[in-house]
Amino acid sequence: MLRNSFQARIAGVLVMLLLVVIGALYVAVQAATDAAVRSQAREQLDVGSLVFQRLLEMRGRQLHDAVQVLVADFGFKAAVASADAETIRSALANHGARINASAVMMLSLDGNLEISTDRQISGETAQRLSVEVMQRQRDGTQIFLMPIADKIYLLVQATVAAPLPIARVMMGFQVDDAFAAELRELAHLDLTLLATQDGVADIWISTLPPAQREQLQGSMAALPDDAVSLIGAESYLNQTLVLASGDGFAVHALLHKSLNQAQQAFAPLDKNILLIAMAALSASLGGALLLARSVSQPVQQLAAVAERIRQGDYQASLDLHRSDELGRLATAFKAMQQGIADRERQLAHNALHDALTELPNRTLALERLGSAITAQRPTALLYVGVANFRAVNESLGPQGGDVALQQLSARLQTTLRPGDSVARIIGDEFLLLLEHTDTDGAVGIADKVQQLLLKPLRVGTQDVVMECRIGIASYPADGNAPEELLRRATIAMQDAAGTASNLQVYQRGRDDAQQRQIRLIRDLRHAPARAELQLHYQPKLDIADGQVRQAEALLRWQHPELGMVSPGEFIPLAERSGSITLLTAWVIEEVMRQWREWSGRGLHVQVSLNIATEDLIDPQLPARVRELLVKYQVPAEQLIFEITESGVMLNPEIALQVLHGLRECGISLSVDDFGTGYSSLAQLKRMPVQELKIDQSFIRDLDDASEDAVIVRSTIEMSHSLGLKVVAEGVELERSLQLLARWNCDTAQGYLISRPLAAQAFETWMAQRADAATSAVQ
Secondary structure (H helix, E strand, O other): OOOOOHHHHHHHHHHHHHHHHHHHHHHHHHHHHHHHHHHHHHHHHHHHHHHHHHHHHHHHHHHHHHHHHHHHOHHHHHHHHHOOHHHHHHHHHHHHHHOOOOEEEEEOOOOOEEEEOOOOOOHHHHHHHHHHHHHHHHHOOOEEEEEEOOEEEEEEEEEEEOOOEEEEEEEEEEOOHHHHHHHHHHHOOEEEEEEEEOOEEEEEEEOOOHHHHHHHHHHHHHOOOOOEEEEOOEEEEEEEEEEEEEOOEEEEEEEEEEHHHHHHOOHHHHHHHHHHHHHHHHHHHHHHHHHHHHHHHHHHHHHHHHHHHHOOOOOOOOOOOOOOHHHHHHHHHHHHHHHHHHHHHHHHHHHHEOOOOOOEOHHHHHHHHHHHHHOOOOEEEEEEEEOOHHHHHHHHHHHHHHHHHHHHHHHHHOOOOOOOEEEEEEOOEEEEEEEOOOHHHHHHHHHHHHHHHOOOEEEOOEEEOOOEEEEEEEEOOOOOOHHHHHHHHHHHHHHHHHOOOOEEEOOOOHHHHHHHHHHHHHHHOOOOOOOOEEEEEEEEEEOOOOEEEEEEEEEEEEEOOOEEEOHHHHHHHHHHHOOHHHHHHHHHHHHHHHHHHHHHOOOOOEEEEEOOHHHHOOOOHHHHHHHHHHHHOOOHHHEEEEEEHHHHHHOHHHHHHHHHHHHHHOOEEEEEEEOOOOOOHHHHHHOOOOEEEEOHHHOOOOOOOOHHHHHHHHHHHHHHHOOOEEEEEOOOOHHHHHHHHHOOOOEEEOOOOOOOEEHHHHHHHHHHHHHHHHHHHO
């Protein structure tokens, strides 16, 4: 847990950085130390080489001076001249002892050994010496090194003259371990001397320990010059000197400087660095922990507060008084905490309230209703719906419609008693919850509410009257569940549309009708695709000549389970649910398809069909009709679109634009149901129509003495004066047809002529009528 904590990670990162710095410093110091050691060793080797050469020169001068004194001695010359061997030997030994010479000898001029103080020097050796002396004289060298037997000598020669040369005297120091040790004392270097001779074992002289000397004898040839080599367990920097070489021999010197010993001088520095590193690491670790703690503790506090916020506690305190970035983070965190709390409260409010009116919404209304039911408090529901809100919204615009709803909600709130509440359920529908109220009491309150709502609302500069319908359901009389009560109040509100008072109490059994409507609305959307729709055609009689040249296409729905559904039932449902445009599109295309089929068999008839209000405000309708006319090759004059004046009034500007577009296609237009609603001659003149259709309510019981006769006759005359043809629908009696003929009505439609017929039956009916007409002529 601690290993993965933020504090441990910060401390770990800082310690790792410090370790990297210390490691880099140590490596740099070691590299510098190694370079310094090598440089110092190289300088010592150079100095040691000079000391070694100076030592040889010094010994050579001692020998040279001694031998010159000897050959200049008169007595020695006389002894040499007289060949007094004992005197010569004594003189050689005495002079050699004075300077600690290791060997003194005298050679004849032809190179023969005459006398020698070293018994290992033989005549053969004397010959080699003589040859080397002659070579050195030619080179101008009087001092030289040369291995003799198993020893190495530093030799000097001089000529004995009396006054002519009669002999040569040679005096030499033996270069041995003592000589090497002397050099080591002077130069602080190890020395190895190697003398090689033809046919004789190599001579080794070295100050190295025995084990290293043995290793060196086996690998001296592989030792690099001026480079580090490992001899035994130690590293050495080496320098090689060629001291002498001649016919069949050579003398080499190898100077060694131990780097291990040199590095011992820097051992205190490594120790100090280690101590400093440990001290710095300890101090840094302590500082890192303190720093990490100063950072991690505020972070832990922030994390704890964040966890409490996650759990829904927005009141957790955060006491962090700092002026650094963490302090600013804490300040921002507090602001965020407060902002989340405010937004949470706002979201909670929005989840239970309507954004436009600030009234409780459907969810909160059901909660309150559920609480009342749980407490078994009698409660009545008044479901208020605005019947004309669509027209109000279109006349005022969306913003004006919102203002109207806000004023309506404020007016509803003024009707509440203590304990009552009002909620906006959806759109233009509101719900009043009246606690401790039964159905009878709810009816009285609903009447007062309705009277209040009938007063106009002032929106901007316009007065608007909201036509409200109220449905009533109560607990426990009409249900024991909130959703059930709300559904039944909704049903009652919809049923109120058919009453004079726009007020309705829920009637038992209406649930089945409501469920049927819901099912019809759901299934109606799929009816065209499932081939459940069909068209019936009702003939239209030309009254003047008694011919049938027109027919109206009437939509029928054969439900697979419910059977034939009346247009009076499903057409209003389609208009309310928005499915009417789908039905209109299907009807238009099916009429054109059927017309082309009839035309192919020689049946030519002008077909009229109804256009829904929603289609009149669709600017794309003319374009779609034009495409279908081309697709099915139907002459546009063979179609009549029947429209309602109330549909045009819903949005006159767009509707008139659509109507003119249809006329440009060649489609004829007819005003359906004329005489109902708010028919206007001024509006009629604006519409590009060619026909007017009198509603069947004026035609069904038409007789010469009725008020309907005056209306029908004046309508026919007015229409003809405007250049419009007139169609009378609902003709069921012969006297009605005779009156229409007397008043010059153009077309009659009704059961007297024929009921609506399926396509095949209509085709057969037309054929039979044509045969009957032919027989009558014959």
